[in-house]
Amino acid sequence: MRAIQVSQYVKSPLDLTVTTLPTPSPSPDKYLIEIHSAGTNFFDLLQIQGKYQHQPPLPWIAGMEFAGTILATPTSVSNPRFKTGDRVFGATQGAYATHVLAPESSLLPVPDGWSFEDAAGLFVTAPTSYGGLVHRANVREGDWVLVHAAAGGVGLAAVQIAKAKGATVIATAGTERKRRIAREFGADYVVDYRDRSWSEQVKRLCAENRSGNGRAGVDIVYDPVGMIESSLKCVTWNARLLVIGFAAGKIEKVALNRVLLKNVSLVGLHWGQYANFEPETVGVVWRGIFELVAQGKFRGTAFKDESFVGLESVPRALRALGGRETWGKVVVKIVNDKASKL
Known part of the structure; x- marks a missing residue:
């Protein structure tokens, strides 16, 4: 797979580079997901500079929010919520990549009619x-x-x-x-x-x-x-x-x-x-959000004034986010919304 791996902290997002790494293997407790779009966040900027409150041990793959397609289900789960081919969005470390492993607790189904681009910016803001x-x-x-x-x-x-x-x-x-x-x-x-x-x-x-x-x-x-x-x-x-x-x-x-x-x-x-101290509220909140989506009262907020396509555009997207001239969620299209191959 291809990914933006941080092996040392950088001063600017423009110092980030794309590298080739082994594609993760199916996991006993996590889904293997092909990422179609990745959302950017201000904490991503802090994290790549070593300034965030939660810093993974080096080296690590940057990015947190994503939307994509299930490629493989957890190998030790007999009745997983999602199946191969399902469209999902969520958040876990390592979203600036073509593939990621994520637990079921961090995934939700992409709303009907929504693009991966809009869904990639939903998990934190909504x-x-x-x-x-x-x-x-x-x-x-x-x-x-x-x-x-x-x-x-x-x-x-x-x-x-x-x-x-x-x-x-x-x-x-x-x-x-x-x-x-x-x-x-x-x-x-x-x-x-x-x-x-x-x-x-x-x-x-x-x-x-x-x-x-x-x-x-x-x-x-x-x-x-x-x-x-x-x-x-x-x-x-x-x-x-x-x-x-x-x-x-x-x-x-x-x-x-x-x-x-x-x-x-x-x-x-x-x-x-909330997942740690009030987990029962998490489901209530997401049900409320999905109801608004179904009623046509909530739509995606992906920034449309400029396009960011491919992992190589992640540094430019993060710079735009940091410059505070963008609106909504700055999202990078990792691959086209149509399914791609491994």
């Missing part, structure tokens, strides 16, 4: 946003939801989920192109977060367009960036603020008097740990 908005913030019809970095992978997922649950969405994004994308995925209003008056704009939108005394603010804030402190200026009574991540690179310190005065809840979400 449950993070659904778990946050539905299970942690209890989003419901009539809520006003502020989604930061709304044109990113988790942002576009959050916009769609909030709209599917009957909420009104105000999306923030830093460029006109990204704000237009947020609207295309369902945002009702868009705001430029680089404008220093953005929180006042949010309050004004709420005051002018929603009814109810004292409702000049949003009910839920979805924040994968690190903007909780400034968002407290434009929330209403009993608001729920979701701490999703710190893409801006700074961990905030929040003035808790504002939390007290507006009677708000600060709610964290660490989706990656």
Whole structure:
């Protein structure tokens, strides 16, 4: 098989190279999968530089998210969930390759009508946003939801989920192109977060367009960036603020008097740990996501402005992701969606 193997940490994704390695053999407890598309993530950039919290022992194959076709089922499992030829998506170390071994717990079926490209970007973004908005913030019809970095992978997922649950969405994004994308995925209003008056704009939108005394603010804030402190200026009574991540690179310190005065809840979400601490919720979340997909209320978010085809394009895709000029999920097509051969 061909893969991007990291034998030493690199300064830039452009330093990554493709190498030829033995194709994995069928495993007693894992599926052998031919990868058709691989999703990129910011933690991939950190990992190849040796800066991530989870570093495999060198050498290792980079990448985590993928979609592809089952080539072989686990040899010791008599009744596997998936069969040879099934289309699946999931996450396991080693996705920047033509083949990977993955346990059943990390795999899900590609939704009907979905391409491998769109499915490759589903495993992390969709449950993070659904778990946050539905299970942690209890989003419901009539809520006003502020989604930061709304044109990113988790942002576009959050916009769609909030709209599917009957909420009104105000999306923030830093460029006109990204704000237009947020609207295309369902945002009702868009705001430029680089404008220093953005929180006042949010309050004004709420005051002018929603009814109810004292409702000049949003009910839920979805924040994968690190903007909780400034968002407290434009929330209403009993608001729920979701701490999703710190893409801006700074961990905030929040003035808790504002939390007290507006009677708000600060709610964290660490989706990656649900499998360890709350595994029963994982299935509930995925059932909810698949229901939205079946209803036509959730679609893929793969970045379409530029094409990344072949393993050789992974460094370029990671550079584009790191430059923050992309939207949605940056996905690399490893092989064509039509089945290829070993």
